[in-house]
Amino acid sequence: INILSSAYRSHYTNGASLIGPPGTGKTTALMITIKDMPRAILHRNGYGHYIQIPIVYTTAFANSNLTALFLSFATYLDTILDSGDFHKKQLKSNLGKQSERIISWIRMYHIGTWIIEEISFFTFSSDASNSFENIVTILQETGVFLFCTANQDVLDKIGHNLRLART
Numbered sequence: 001i002n003i004l005s006s007a008y009r010s011h012y013t014n015g016a017s018l019i020g021p022p023g024t025g026k027t028t029a030l031m032i033t034i035k036d037m038p039r040a041i042l043h044r045n046g047y048g049h050y051i052q053i054p055i056v057y058t059t060a061f062a063n064s065n066l067t068a069l070f071l072s073f074a075t076y077l078d079t080i081l082d083s084g085d086f087h088k089k090q091l092k093s094n095l096g097k098q099s100e101r102i103i104s105w106i107r108m109y110h111i112g113t114w115i116i117e118e119i120s121f122f123t124f125s126s127d128a129s130n131s132f133e134n135i136v137t138i139l140q141e142t143g144v145f146l147f148c149t150a151n152q153d154v155l156d157k158i159g160h161n162l163r164l165a166r167t
Contacts, residue, residue, distance in 0.1 A: 015146035026149045040080050052110040060116055064123040064130040070098045106142040113145045120154040
């Protein structure tokens with residue numbers, strides 16, 4: 001029996017953060033941890049094949065530039081899949097449509113983990129259009145595991161917001 005899908009759906013997002021002072025080796029530790037992980041896996045079955053990308057690695061941009069983060073996500077896919085700028089070209093729209101596109105790629109490529117370096121660059125206000133809340137929505141829609149690195153100042157930014165702190 002080959003189970004291709006499961007009825008189980010998580011109602012919460014799993015994630016982890018590595019928080020510490022600048023220059024203490026957070027990124028180095030992360031790179032050592034993932035260095036031997038495959039960047040893409042081609043799965044073949046009796047019906048055809050599909051590509052799985054276990055990890056997408058991105059870096060947050062200053063001032064919560066989500067479009068730049070999403071373009072980085074698309075560029076990562078294009079690099080791994082050697083697809084020119086196919087994915088990058090699909091992000092020529094508003095932030096809502098970009099979020100929908102990221103969700104579709106996470107599902108299409110069975111992405112298990114999204115790494116975002118330097119999350120302290122995000123705005124954590126729930127009423128800002130470029131807020132980290134957009135990322136939380138993507139996580140809740142897909143169940144992708146989020147791994148973040150940050151400096152200690154991120155604790156002050158999200159400490160009062162339990163929804164974000166749990167993420």
